[in-house]
Amino acid sequence: MKLEAYLDEFNARDWEPDTEPEDGPLRMAVIGLGGFALNRALPAIKQTTQCETTVVVSGSSEKTEMVATQFEADHTLDYEEFHAGKATDAYDAVYIATPPAFHLEYAKTAAEYGKHVLCEKPMEATVERAERMVRVCEEAGVTLMIAYRLQTEPAVRRLRELIQDGFIGEPVYLHGQFSSKILDNDRTDDVWRVDPDVAGGGALMDLGVYPLNTSRFLLGTDPVAVQARTATPHEEFNGVDEHVSFQLSFPDEVTGSFTASFNAHRDSRLQVVGTEGRVLIESAFGAMVNRDNVIERGDMHTEFTGPYVNEVVEEFEYFATKVLTETSPEPDGSHGLTDLEVMTEAYESAETGSWVTLR
Amino acid sequence: MKLEAYLDEFNARDWEPDTEPEDGPLRMAVIGLGGFALNRALPAIKQTTQCETTVVVSGSSEKTEMVATQFEADHTLDYEEFHAGKATDAYDAVYIATPPAFHLEYAKTAAEYGKHVLCEKPMEATVERAERMVRVCEEAGVTLMIAYRLQTEPAVRRLRELIQDGFIGEPVYLHGQFSSKILDNDRTDDVWRVDPDVAGGGALMDLGVYPLNTSRFLLGTDPVAVQARTATPHEEFNGVDEHVSFQLSFPDEVTGSFTASFNAHRDSRLQVVGTEGRVLIESAFGAMVNRDNVIERGDMHTEFTGPYVNEVVEEFEYFATKVLTETSPEPDGSHGLTDLEVMTEAYESAETGSWVTLR
Numbered sequence: 001m002k003l004e005a006y007l008d009e010f011n012a013r014d015w016e017p018d019t020e021p022e023d024g025p026l027r028m029a030v031i032g033l034g035g036f037a038l039n040r041a042l043p044a045i046k047q048t049t050q051c052e053t054t055v056v057v058s059g060s061s062e063k064t065e066m067v068a069t070q071f072e073a074d075h076t077l078d079y080e081e082f083h084a085g086k087a088t089d090a091y092d093a094v095y096i097a098t099p100p101a102f103h104l105e106y107a108k109t110a111a112e113y114g115k116h117v118l119c120e121k122p123m124e125a126t127v128e129r130a131e132r133m134v135r136v137c138e139e140a141g142v143t144l145m146i147a148y149r150l151q152t153e154p155a156v157r158r159l160r161e162l163i164q165d166g167f168i169g170e171p172v173y174l175h176g177q178f179s180s181k182i183l184d185n186d187r188t189d190d191v192w193r194v195d196p197d198v199a200g201g202g203a204l205m206d207l208g209v210y211p212l213n214t215s216r217f218l219l220g221t222d223p224v225a226v227q228a229r230t231a232t233p234h235e236e237f238n239g240v241d242e243h244v245s246f247q248l249s250f251p252d253e254v255t256g257s258f259t260a261s262f263n264a265h266r267d268s269r270l271q272v273v274g275t276e277g278r279v280l281i282e283s284a285f286g287a288m289v290n291r292d293n294v295i296e297r298g299d300m301h302t303e304f305t306g307p308y309v310n311e312v313v314e315e316f317e318y319f320a321t322k323v324l325t326e327t328s329p330e331p332d333g334s335h336g337l338t339d340l341e342v343m344t345e346a347y348e349s350a351e352t353g354s355w356v357t358l359r
Numbered sequence: 360m361k362l363e364a365y366l367d368e369f370n371a372r373d374w375e376p377d378t379e380p381e382d383g384p385l386r387m388a389v390i391g392l393g394g395f396a397l398n399r400a401l402p403a404i405k406q407t408t409q410c411e412t413t414v415v416v417s418g419s420s421e422k423t424e425m426v427a428t429q430f431e432a433d434h435t436l437d438y439e440e441f442h443a444g445k446a447t448d449a450y451d452a453v454y455i456a457t458p459p460a461f462h463l464e465y466a467k468t469a470a471e472y473g474k475h476v477l478c479e480k481p482m483e484a485t486v487e488r489a490e491r492m493v494r495v496c497e498e499a500g501v502t503l504m505i506a507y508r509l510q511t512e513p514a515v516r517r518l519r520e521l522i523q524d525g526f527i528g529e530p531v532y533l534h535g536q537f538s539s540k541i542l543d544n545d546r547t548d549d550v551w552r553v554d555p556d557v558a559g560g561g562a563l564m565d566l567g568v569y570p571l572n573t574s575r576f577l578l579g580t581d582p583v584a585v586q587a588r589t590a591t592p593h594e595e596f597n598g599v600d601e602h603v604s605f606q607l608s609f610p611d612e613v614t615g616s617f618t619a620s621f622n623a624h625r626d627s628r629l630q631v632v633g634t635e636g637r638v639l640i641e642s643a644f645g646a647m648v649n650r651d652n653v654i655e656r657g658d659m660h661t662e663f664t665g666p667y668v669n670e671v672v673e674e675f676e677y678f679a680t681k682v683l684t685e686t687s688p689e690p691d692g693s694h695g696l697t698d699l700e701v702m703t704e705a706y707e708s709a710e711t712g713s714w715v716t717l718r
Binding site for chain 2 (some may be wrong): 169172173176227229232247255273275278352
């Protein structure tokens with residue numbers, strides 16, 4: 001097993017076809033102009049070769065106009081206009097960046113007009129609505145991808161190869177944490193995160209989904225049981241889980257122990273320990289940081305930091321490539337649905353104090 | 360809160376009295392000559408000022424003679440001679456380093472002869488036997504200390520001060536791991552670790568007790584509930600827990616997520632995350648290593664490594680000081696008993712798949 005080979009081609013887009021797709025770039029309608037769309041997604045789309053923003057959609061016409069000018073989009077729509085089918089000739093796909101409970105309605109309209117869908121995670125607020133999203137996209141024959149950007153992060157992809165090639169032996173356990181003080185800033189657009197009807201939950205849905213999904217991706221398997229404990233000591237969190245610690249049991253008795261918090265000092269880390277070695281990503285889930293990696297096997301210890309890669313650019317290139325080449329993205333609707341099922345059962349477990357077996 | 364003050368007096372023995380105890384050194388009988396006693400405890404006692412080894416006790420007279428010569432002990436005893444009261448004039452206290460299920464019998468004999476007891480962890484194989492140990496030592500009026508050497512490790516003591524002074528805000532969660540491939544060496548004297556009757560359990564009892572006890576020490580509170588999942592995929596582990604992941608709930612909804620393994624790549628780490636900061640000890644539980652620490656608070660990030668301190672020397676000095684000054688050690692019998700109760704309920708939880716509330 002050659003570690004060098006992994007490192008030398010660290011940033012390889014292993015998912016890229018040999019020849020560039022012919023029908024690009026993919027024209028995107030960006031729906032919902034919150035912090036992530038403005039600061040990360042729109043600038044990233046501008047950097048891709050396979051995507052371009054042609055339409056922006058939001059509830060505030062002033063904001064929509066400003067953003068359209070900044071990112072050179074030809075069309076601005078409010079939500080009613082979007083649903084009514086205005087400017088459908090101007091885009092091929094939508095990127096849905098609204099709070100979770102609104103994802104289905106935009107995905108549904110997009111599918112009706114034959115548009116492909118890239119939808120932020122968690123894919124909806126409930127399993128039932130996520131299932132409907134999968135169904136409407138399937139029936140319309142459009143691509144549905146859930147925006148797990150870590151899956152296109154080179155550090156994460158390389159570690160997945162190492163793990164699945166047996167570099168650390170049989171995986172034994174994972175530990176992961178993702179925390180942030182989400183209410184300690186001046187942004188008012190984060191308030192939906194503590195509205196259970198809109199967000200579908202609290203720290204688990206918004207932050208816990210990162211270690212959950214990345215673990216599934218790294219191991220290449222889905223959990224068979226889940227257990228969780230939630231706590232909301234502070235009123236301003238509105239009854240959603242301010243803190244959550246949850247454990248997953250994967251096939252072959254691999255365990256994952258994870259914590260997420262809306263009200264703890266920043267912490268972002270994912271480690272996989274196997275019988276022969278371990279891999280660790282520091283700042284695993286944080287945005288716009290280099291990811292420091294530790295790889296150990298036997299007595300060998302390596303620390304390295306790959307070149308900075310904007311994984312949001314990678315994600316949009318990946319989505320566009322999949323759509324343009326008519327191939328299925330790995331994190332499709334049913335993949336996203338699994339996370340929602342696991343998190344729903346995690347909340348069930350937090351109520352009962354017992355492990356829940358997943359189907 | 361001044362971080363400098365902590366760092367400047369990093370190695371301070373805050374438990375040491377102003378004047379040296381008068382009746383020292385404390386004369387020790389070392390019982391059980393396995394790897395830890397030979398390689399760590401006996402050399403450490405030699406480095407202390409308050410302890411000396413005057414008696415060695417084991418089942419092999421050849422080994423006992425050799426060790427007595429090497430460490431300048433005046434008396435060698437087999438187990439029968441020890442129980443019969445031979446050489447009781449030559450020692451004031453015993454250090455019990457046999458496998459757990461034999462701890463009670465030596466503690467009992469020691470207490471009968473009025474000798475103080477320093478007993479390795481876990482203190483016994485069952486709660487019932489641990490309770491009996493506490494009782495016999497209490498009735499005899501001798502000191503009983505459980506050998507949680509991390510509690511005398513300067514890095515751990517300084518982090519406890521930081522945490523309990525509020526440096527990281529309110530503690531929110533802990534993560535800890537301790538793993539080692541215990542059967543991957545040529546030592547035959549580790550075989551008892553996979554004998555449930557002698558060890559009382561597997562990875563949880565032998566390794567999990569480290570993050571469990573150190574968390575209690577750092578937080579200054581005891582868990583109120585426990586949940587665990589065990590796995591024994593490989594036959595050579597004889598049915599004891601080869602891997603365990605367990606979660607603790609502490610007062611104020613602080614959670615601890617821990618994993619221990621007898622058959623995973625080495626891993627040793629403990630982190631406490633609070634509302635305002637975090638502290639981390641790398642190589643938290645390993646032997647004879649410098650402990651690298653990370654301390655964060657707000658935007659401040661510090662990494663430091665204190666000078667190497669042999670925590671086994673610290674532990675014996677601490678024990679002798681407590682006995683000679685007639686004060687109680689912090690990790691006393693009832694403190695050790697709590698760990699055994701928690702671990703017993705953790706095994707219960709692993710059977711039922713539910714959280715167990717601790718009394």
